[in-house]
Amino acid sequence: MNKNITPPITQRIGQIFLLLLLAFFILIPFLLGFWTSLLPTADISKGALWSSHISLSNYYTAITQTPIIRYLFNSLVISFFTMAVQLLFCSMSAYAFVFIEFKGRDTLFYIFLATMMLPFEAEVIPNFVTVRNMGLLNHYAVMIIPFLTSAFGTFMLRQAFMQIPKELREASEIEGLSHWRFYAKVVLPYSRISLFTLAAYSFLASWNQYLWPMLTTFSDSFRPVQDGLRQLQSQETFNNWGMIQASAAIVVIPTLIVLFIGQHYFKSGLNEGAVK
Amino acid sequence: MDTQITNKNPQMRYKQRKEEKPLMATGLSYNKSKALRDRLYALIFLGPSLLVLIVFVFFPMFRTLYLSFFLTNNLGKPTVFIGFANYISLLSSSAYLHSLQATFIYVIAVSCLTLTLGLLLAQTASQKVRGISFFRTIFSGTMGVSVSVAAIFWLFIFNPSVGMLDQLANLLHLPAINWLTQPGWAMTAVVISTVWMNLGFTFLIFFGAIQSVPSTLYEAAQIEGVSKIYQFFHITLPMISPTLFFVSIITLIESFKSFGLIDLMTAGGPDNATNLLVYRIYQDAFLSGNYGLASTESVILALIIAFFTFIQFKVLEKRVNY
Amino acid sequence: MKKINSYNSRPLLFLFLICIVLLTTLTGCSSAKADSKIQITFWHEMTGPAQVQLEKFVNEFNKSQNKYTVVPQFEGNYNEAVQKILNTHGTSASPAVFQSMDISTSQIYNSGYTTPVQKFINADNYNVNKISAVARAFYSKNGQQLSMPFNTSQPVLYYNASLLKKYDITPPPVDPSYSDISRVAQQLYARSDKKVKGLSVEIYGWLFEQFLANSGESLANNDDGHSGTPTAVNFSGTTAMTTMKWIQENIKSGAFMNYGSGSNAPTNEMAGFLSGKLGMFLQSSADISQLTAGTEDKLGITYYPHPDGQKSNGVSIGGASLWISNDKSRKVQRGSWEFIKYLMRSQNQAAWQAATGYLALNKDSQKEAVLQKLYQKNPAARIPSQQLARTVPNNTNSGIFMQGLIQERTLTQTAMEQIYDGKNIKSSLQDAEKQMNSYVKSLNQANK
Known part of the structure; x- marks a missing residue:
């Protein structure tokens, strides 16, 4: 972009310095966490940041002595199903708002939008009673069913579906294509990027659930990883920092990898949803 | 008559839809059976989502409102109707007002810092320097960090006996700060942790937005000899204002709903300094079993969030530069 | 129309199908745990x-x-x-x-x-x-x-006997008063060149309750609920005032340490004690094994402290x-x-x-x-049982029979946080008391 004008050397050094400084502050909690996960707890509690016994033994302890792998598996199951069904339900309702004409559509859409104003956190009390009466407590289903759809997802996909050339619908109607086929054959493939974005978003949102699972799960067989870490931390009466940091690392490394791979979709999709 | 027109002339129908005017509403039903079929389709397509929203959003909304007018017994059942007494006792309780105040301070601090730092990161990462993609990856890194992981990382840093900051203070002969046991510092610690956790997401979105600003605008500015700072405020910011708007809403609302970091780091303490609204609801309902009062707190929280969402939608919508 | 056919959505549909199959099998698996026991x-x-x-x-x-x-x-x-x-x-x-x-x-x-x-x-x-x-x-x-x-368990006072010896400090007596503790704490703080804190009293409602019990003061009326449902509480009586003043003054002077409240507090407190940065602390007798296992220093234990000028009434379990x-x-x-x-x-x-x-x-x-x-191996391990044995049960040291005590703990803990942070003792306690009384009132009304 600025081929002709090279900024003066001092400015370049300033830029690099700023970059390094910012990177340092972002990285320091990671680095400390990972580093201490390699140290023996005895050395950490003395306040030492260096040890002659660097090893992966904290990881071994975390995997063998705690249900951390089970927690990860639970989270994976919960997040995966929430994501899959959310994609289906949100895309269906978004389709209805764009391609099906019916009385009161706009009103209904505004009602959908209005739910974005209602935080789930403010409704946990009756929702707890509902899932208890449905017999869902302490089960995967309790962490999936209330989140099968989302107003945000519907809104985002609606914006994406509106980008689909109307001529396509006209043509398909002349061809006698049913809503189902148009939805499955045209609309979904056309909005792949937005669907991927919503998938990533809903997967992460489900993965990060904290309050709801804490209230509705009571055993390690169903407890997701966020509450699992809380559990590990509260059981620890000795400051076993090495093991705790290792568990945190076990949890964060897979998500970091997934994120760096899926970064591109996430970014472009979210911007689309944001701007239009 | 109208039936024929619409059927034969797709262009016409298209126009009508564009105006967001449902055909039925005009009273000129073009084809009763098609309308009926479309309603059926609408029901099928919207049904699942509607059902979930009714059961888990609309019903609980009214139920919470209902519960907020009652005293609940030790089993959580509403027993005594007390009208607005819960609201009155909350709004006259210094502890609750303290929580409200703390929540606002937290939300404002977190939102401002997240937006400013997010912009700074995005702007810095937009430069053309060798190895910049490495920095971009780092900047977006905290997006993969969940609440409990972030809490563990930061708890270690703020730990009074083994923590980094304490050792650093020792080294520099500064008085050690009890980060999590002194009200002001505890809030600072929680804000820092939240902002850090938010930055990855914010950076990524801002960065994407800045990248999509047409480079011709900058080139023109360069020729005019306008300073970088001027360019940022007069080209970049206006061009990414829709994104700015989107991110500010998300950040604001998410901060109002903060719970995990509070639970893990301070448990609302010390002296309720970090007892934010959602944590208080949890405490009153799921620790003390005071469901009526907690419902009242929920209603207040919902009102606050609804208010801010609405204001932001309405006011900023007009200013945003599309 | 060509365009329409060119997209293939089969992979997506396939994905959903897999999801549904997986979901059903998983739920089936988890509920069908075969065990004849x-x-x-x-x-x-x-x-x-x-x-x-x-x-x-x-x-x-x-x-x-x-x-x-x-x-x-x-x-x-x-x-x-x-x-x-x-x-x-x-x-x-x-x-x-x-x-x-x-x-x-x-x-x-x-x-x-x-x-x-x-x-x-x-x-x-x-x-x-x-x-x-x-x-x-x-x-x-x-x-x-x-x-x-x-x-x-019994609440007791732990001290690091080796550390006291190192600084040539006479250990506290087995049934210590507040001033006995202050003496040791202040000496420790001064002689260690302010490196070792004297005492920590965790911000924990249980300890607050025990201070009252040990001086024979009721926390709730109707004899701590033993003779009827309590209708009012007492957070700001003489004992509470004396005790909080004692702690606040010593925190201000630096002799006492504040580790805060919540689940991190006892962990940090124990870490401080084990690493020799803290000389004494009040905690449950349930910590004994961890304390003996965690350090080579000699562990000392005494009864729960009582206000000066009175005999201890004994603590509840x-x-x-x-x-x-x-x-x-x-x-x-x-x-x-x-x-x-x-x-x-x-x-x-x-x-x-x-x-x-x-x-x-x-x-x-x-x-x-x-x-x-x-x-x-460790004669001090007898202290908690001895403390329990010498206690003559009465209404003030046999627990509080009352609903809503979790709220009581939350409120007293908040008051303690305020006091530890240097706020006015009387108003902090009275504020908590006022809130608890209105809570008790609505609780009794709702559970009639």
Whole structure:
């Protein structure tokens, strides 16, 4: 972009310095966490940041002595199903708002939008009673069913579906294509990027659930990883920092990898949803 | 008559839809059976989502409102109707007002810092320097960090006996700060942790937005000899204002709903300094079993969030530069 | 139209199909756990060595017979567990047998969700006289045993004897007054060149309750609820004022350390003590084993401190008891009782005290070799039992029978936080008291 004008050397050094400084502050909690996960707890509690016994033994302890792998598996199951069904339900309702004409559509859409104003956190009390009466407590289903759809997802996909050339619908109607086929054959493939974005978003949102699972799960067989870490931390009466940091690392490394791979979709999709 | 027109002339129908005017509403039903079929389709397509929203959003909304007018017994059942007494006792309780105040301070601090730092990161990462993609990856890194992981990382840093900051203070002969046991510092610690956790997401979105600003605008500015700072405020910011708007809403609302970091780091303490609204609801309902009062707190929280969402939608919508 | 056909959505549909199949199989798997034994879900709130020992008991019990399988599940801290128990009652998620803390007794009893253990005691002609009477009394009503006392502790003062010796400080007497403690704390702080803090009193409502108990002051009216449902509380009486003033002054001068409240506080406090940065602290006797295991320094223990110029009234017990839910079949309830009986055996109680520091409640336990050995090795380990033994039970040191005590703890803890941070003592306490009184009023109204 600025081929002709090279900024003066001092400015370049300033830029690099700023970059390094910012990177340092972002990285320091990671680095400390990972580093201490390699140290023996005895050395950490003395306040030492260096040890002659660097090893992966904290990881071994975390995997063998705690249900951390089970927690990860639970989270994976919960997040995966929430994501899959959310994609289906949100895309269906978004389709209805764009391609099906019916009385009161706009009103209904505004009602959908209005739910974005209602935080789930403010409704946990009756929702707890509902899932208890449905017999869902302490089960995967309790962490999936209330989140099968989302107003945000519907809104985002609606914006994406509106980008689909109307001529396509006209043509398909002349061809006698049913809503189902148009939805499955045209609309979904056309909005792949937005669907991927919503998938990533809903997967992460489900993965990060904290309050709801804490209230509705009571055993390690169903407890997701966020509450699992809380559990590990509260059981620890000795400051076993090495093991705790290792568990945190076990949890964060897979998500970091997934994120760096899926970064591109996430970014472009979210911007689309944001701007239009 | 109208039936024929619409059927034969797709262009016409298209126009009508564009105006967001449902055909039925005009009273000129073009084809009763098609309308009926479309309603059926609408029901099928919207049904699942509607059902979930009714059961888990609309019903609980009214139920919470209902519960907020009652005293609940030790089993959580509403027993005594007390009208607005819960609201009155909350709004006259210094502890609750303290929580409200703390929540606002937290939300404002977190939102401002997240937006400013997010912009700074995005702007810095937009430069053309060798190895910049490495920095971009780092900047977006905290997006993969969940609440409990972030809490563990930061708890270690703020730990009074083994923590980094304490050792650093020792080294520099500064008085050690009890980060999590002194009200002001505890809030600072929680804000820092939240902002850090938010930055990855914010950076990524801002960065994407800045990248999509047409480079011709900058080139023109360069020729005019306008300073970088001027360019940022007069080209970049206006061009990414829709994104700015989107991110500010998300950040604001998410901060109002903060719970995990509070639970893990301070448990609302010390002296309720970090007892934010959602944590208080949890405490009153799921620790003390005071469901009526907690419902009242929920209603207040919902009102606050609804208010801010609405204001932001309405006011900023007009200013945003599309 | 060509364009339409060029897209293929089959992969997406396929994905959904897989999801649905997986979901159904997974739910099927998790619910179909084939086990011919009767499963007994056991909820507890034990952490650290106590959790390890408890799980050991569970395994041994499961191996000792082939009728029942006890499944232990950790449910977080005491406060969290109470509402979980009440909220899950009658669902498949609820426990068959659960541990619930001392101050929740009245609430759990009033819920009507449990079968009193007295029923099984009668059916089995179980000899309860073997179990400590003080502990039993805490969990009974009208001569009926509601739950079985299990992990029972005494609040005590721990000091690092080696550290005191190093700085040539006379240790506190076995029944110390506040000023005895201040003396040691201030000397320690001064002689260590401000490197070692003297004392920490965790911001924990339980300790606040014990200060009042030890000077014979009621926290709630109607004799701490022993002669009727309390209608008002007392947070700002003489004892509370004196005690808080004592702590606040010493925190201000630097001799006392504030580790805050919440689950991180006791962990940090213990870490501070074990690493020699803290000389004394007030805590449950349940910490003894961790303290002896965690440091080579000699551990000293004294009774809970009392205000100057008066004799100590004695403290009440802390800890929790075991309850049997009445929403499970008779067989399951029977199995729960068998498990409780197993835990109360004299050798198990002795092992429990040796492993944790909770007091062995079975009177025969004192003769067990494992406890004899413990006392020989560490005579201070006897102090908690001695403190319990010399206490003459009265209305102010036998616990508070009142619902809503979790709120009481939250409020007193907030007041303590304010006071530790230097705020006005009287107004902090009175503010908490006012809030609790209005809470009690609505609570009594709602539960009429």
